[in-house]
Amino acid sequence: MILEARHIDKYFLEPEKRQVLKNISLVIPDGELVAIHGESGSGKSTLLYILSTLDTDFQGDLKIKDQNIKTLGASALTDFRNKHIGFVYQFHYLLPEFNVLQNVMLPAMKLSKKAKEEIIEDALGLLDEMGMREYAKRPAYQLSGGQQQRVAIARALINNPSLIIADEPTGNLDQKNSHLIFNLLKEITENKGKTVVIATHNSTMYRNSHKTIEMIDGSIRP
Amino acid sequence: MSTHVFNKTNIFIALQYLSARKKQSCLAAIGVLLGVTTFIVMINFMTGVNDFLDDAVFNGSPDIIISTKTKKQRDNKGLIISSVLENSNEIDKVLIENENVHSFAHQILTPAILISDRKQFPASINGVFSEKEKEMINLERRLVEGKGFQSISQENTILLGISLAKRLQVSVGDQIKMILPNGNNTNLKVSGIFSFGITTIDNVRTYISATTLQGLLNQKNGITNIHVKLKDRDDVSLKSTLVEEVNGIGVEDWKDSNKTIVIGNKVRDILTWSVSFALLLVAGFGIYNILTITVIQKRKDIAVLKTIGYSSNDIVFIFLVQAMIIGLIGALLGCVLGYSISYMISITSLDTSDFIIVETYPINFKMFYYILGFSFGILTTIFAGYFPSKKASRVDPVTIIRGI
Ligand SMILES: Nc1ncnc2c1ncn2[C@@H]1O[C@H](COP(=O)(O)OP(=O)(O)O)[C@@H](O)[C@H]1O
Ligand SMILES: [Mg+2]
Numbered sequence: 001m002i003l004e005a006r007h008i009d010k011y012f013l014e015p016e017k018r019q020v021l022k023n024i025s026l027v028i029p030d031g032e033l034v035a036i037h038g039e040s041g042s043g044k045s046t047l048l049y050i051l052s053t054l055d056t057d058f059q060g061d062l063k064i065k066d067q068n069i070k071t072l073g074a075s076a077l078t079d080f081r082n083k084h085i086g087f088v089y090q091f092h093y094l095l096p097e098f099n100v101l102q103n104v105m106l107p108a109m110k111l112s113k114k115a116k117e118e119i120i121e122d123a124l125g126l127l128d129e130m131g132m133r134e135y136a137k138r139p140a141y142q143l144s145g146g147q148q149q150r151v152a153i154a155r156a157l158i159n160n161p162s163l164i165i166a167d168e169p170t171g172n173l174d175q176k177n178s179h180l181i182f183n184l185l186k187e188i189t190e191n192k193g194k195t196v197v198i199a200t201h202n203s204t205m206y207r208n209s210h211k212t213i214e215m216i217d218g219s220i221r222p
Numbered sequence: 223m224s225t226h227v228f229n230k231t232n233i234f235i236a237l238q239y240l241s242a243r244k245k246q247s248c249l250a251a252i253g254v255l256l257g258v259t260t261f262i263v264m265i266n267f268m269t270g271v272n273d274f275l276d277d278a279v280f281n282g283s284p285d286i287i288i289s290t291k292t293k294k295q296r297d298n299k300g301l302i303i304s305s306v307l308e309n310s311n312e313i314d315k316v317l318i319e320n321e322n323v324h325s326f327a328h329q330i331l332t333p334a335i336l337i338s339d340r341k342q343f344p345a346s347i348n349g350v351f352s353e354k355e356k357e358m359i360n361l362e363r364r365l366v367e368g369k370g371f372q373s374i375s376q377e378n379t380i381l382l383g384i385s386l387a388k389r390l391q392v393s394v395g396d397q398i399k400m401i402l403p404n405g406n407n408t409n410l411k412v413s414g415i416f417s418f419g420i421t422t423i424d425n426v427r428t429y430i431s432a433t434t435l436q437g438l439l440n441q442k443n444g445i446t447n448i449h450v451k452l453k454d455r456d457d458v459s460l461k462s463t464l465v466e467e468v469n470g471i472g473v474e475d476w477k478d479s480n481k482t483i484v485i486g487n488k489v490r491d492i493l494t495w496s497v498s499f500a501l502l503l504v505a506g507f508g509i510y511n512i513l514t515i516t517v518i519q520k521r522k523d524i525a526v527l528k529t530i531g532y533s534s535n536d537i538v539f540i541f542l543v544q545a546m547i548i549g550l551i552g553a554l555l556g557c558v559l560g561y562s563i564s565y566m567i568s569i570t571s572l573d574t575s576d577f578i579i580v581e582t583y584p585i586n587f588k589m590f591y592y593i594l595g596f597s598f599g600i601l602t603t604i605f606a607g608y609f610p611s612k613k614a615s616r617v618d619p620v621t622i623i624r625g626i
Contacts, residue, residue: 045624054529055620075533082531089623095523097242107530109231155530167623 008060035206038215044199086156088166094140126154146177227539236543251552253505258556261498274584284449327354349435368394368414383424506606513610525622534615545607553599
C-alpha cells in the first residue's frame with residue numbers, strides 16, 4: 001500500500017465552521033490509476049490537497065510509503081513531497097519565466113541528487129515520452145493548454161516519485177487533449193509502475209481507471 | 223537533499239526573475255547607485271573640508287590660550303600694548319601638575335607696523351621661544367620658503383605669513399622694518415614664509431624671537447600669553463581648573479576660538495548623513511516596491527515552487543538574493559561613480575576665497591568611506607528586501623492553487 005488514510009476529517013472555519021470531509025478512510029495500492037469522482041463541491045480537491053501533503057490541517061491519520069505524515073515538520077514535509085509526490089494541477093501551472101526544459105528540471109534541481117547534465121537528460125527523456133521534446137527550449141507561456149499539461153506531467157515525474165496526484169488534470173482541455181492526457185497518466189501506471197490518483201468528473205475517464213472512489217458531500221460512497 | 227538555501231538552483235531562479243524584469247531591476251539598482259554615490263561624494267567632500275579646516279585652524283592655534291583678563295593697557299606714552307601676564311609662575315605650576323597637558327609655551331604678542339621698500343602693513347607679532355613653540359605648531363609643514371622656528375633663535379629675523387609677505391612684496395632674505403606701539407623700531411631679515419591656508423592667519427601673523435621682542439618692548443621676561451597643547455583635546459577641564467586657581471586670567475579653548483568652524487563641521491556632518499540617508503531610504507523604497515509587486519504577481523509561481531519541493535527558506539532566499547543583486551550592483555557602481563566624481567572635484571581648481579587659500583577643493587579619499595557607503599547600500603537592500611521576501615515565503619500553496 002503506497003497510501004493509507006484513516007478517519008480523515010476536515011473542517012473549514014471560514015465563513016462559518018463546516019465539515020467538508022467526513023471520516024474518510026481509503027487505501028491505495030501500488031501501481032494503480034485511481035479516480036476520485038463526484039459532484040463539484042463534494043470535497044475532491046480538499047481530499048487531494050491532504051493526500052498530497054500540501055494541507056496538513058486535518059484530523060485523522062495519513063501514511064504515505066509507510067511514513068506518518070503528521071510526524072514530519074514543515075521542511076521535512078517539503079523534502080518528502082519533493083522526493084515522493086508529483087502534483088499536476090487543473091490549470092497546468094508552468095513558470096512563465098522559464099523555458100519548458102527548465103520547468104521540468106526545477107524539482108530535480110531542488111533535489112540536487114544528480115548532476116545537471118543528468119537532469120537535462122532525464123528531462124529531455126520525459127519530454128520525449130510526452131511528445132514535447134521539440135518544445136524544450138520554448139518559453140512555457142507559448143504552449144497550448146494541452147501541451148502545457150504534458151509538460152506539467154513531465155515535471156511531476158522528474159524526481160521519479162512513487163505517487164502522482166492530479167486534480168482535474170483535463171478539466172480545462174478539449175476532448176481530444178483530455179483523452180491524450182488520460183492515456184499518458186494511465187501509461188505511467190502501467191509502464192512505470194507508479195500510482196496515480198486523479199480527481200475528475202469525466203465519466204469516460206473514471207470508467208477506464210483501475211479503481212474508482214465516489215465522493216458524496218464529503219463522504220466516500222460505500 | 224540540499225539543506226543550504228545558498229545554492230546554485232536558488233540563485234538561478236532569482237536571476238531568472240530579475241532578468242524577466244530588467245527595467246524595474248535596473249531602476250531599483252540606479253536608486254541604490256544614487257544613494258551610495260551621493261553618500262561617498264558628500265562624505266569625501268564634507269570631511270575633506272572639515273579635515274582641511276581642522277588641520278589649518280586647530281594646528282595653527284593652540285588648544286588653550288591663557289592671557290590676562292584686562293586685554294589692553296596703556297603704557298606711559300599712552301600707546302596701547304597687550305598687557306603682561308603677572309602670574310605666569312603660578313600658571314606654569316598648574317600646567318606642570320596637570321595630567322592632560324602635553325606641552326605649553328610662553329609668548330609675547332603685540333601689534334606692529336611692518337614696512338618694506340614699497341609697502342607698509344599692520345601685523346601681529348608673535349614673540350616665541352622657538353624650542354617650545356615647535357611643540358605647539360608644526361611650522362615645517364607650513365613653510366613655503368626659507369626656514370622655520372630654528373631661524374628666529376638668531377636675533378633680527380622674522381617669519382611672515384604668505385599673504386602678508388605678498389602684500390609687502392618681500393621674499394626670504396629681504397629686509398623689513400618693524401615699528402612697535404611704543405615707538406621702538408628695528409630692522410628684521412625675512413628668514414621664512416609660511417602658509418596655514420587661512421587668510422585671517424596668513425594676512426597678519428609673524429613670528430620673531432621672544433627675547434628680541436621683550437627687549438624692544440622693555441618687558442624683560444614679560445609674556446602676554448601661554449599656549450597649551452593638550453593630550454586629549456576634547457577634555458578641556460583644564461580651563462576651569464585654571465580659572466579657579468589663578469586670579470585675573472582669561473582662558474580660551476579651541477572651541478571658543480573656532481566657534482564658527484566647529485559649528486560648520488557639525489552642519490556639514492549632519493548634511494552628509496541626512497541627505498545620504500534620505501536617498502538610501504528612497505532607494506530602499508524602490509526595492510521594497512519592486513519586490514512587493516513581484517511577490518504579489520508571482521503568488522502562483524511561489525505556490526508551485528512550494529508544491530514541487532522548495533521550502534519557505536528557499537523562497538525567502540530566492541527573493542532576498544534578487545534584492546541583494548540589485549543592491550550589490552547599485553552599491554558597486556555607486557562606489558565607482560562616487561570615486562570618479564570625487565576625483566573630478568579634487569582636480570577642479572578653486573579661486574582663492576577671502577577665507578581659505580587652496581588650489582583645489584579638499585577631498586578625502588579614505589577607503590573606509592567606500593566600505594561604509596557600500597555597506598549602507600547593501601544593508602538598505604537587505605532591509606528593504608526582507609519584508610517582501612518573508613511575505614513570499616508565507617504564501618499558502620493550497621489557497622493559491624484552489625484559486626488558480
Ligand atoms: N478555503 C475554503 N474555505 C471554506 N470553504 C471551502 C474552502 N475551500 C473549499 N471550500 C468548500 O469545501 C467544499 C469542497 O470543496 P472542494 O474540495 O473544492 O470540492 P470539489 O473539488 O469536489 O469541487 C465546497 O463546498 C467548498 O465550497
Ligand atoms: Mg475541485
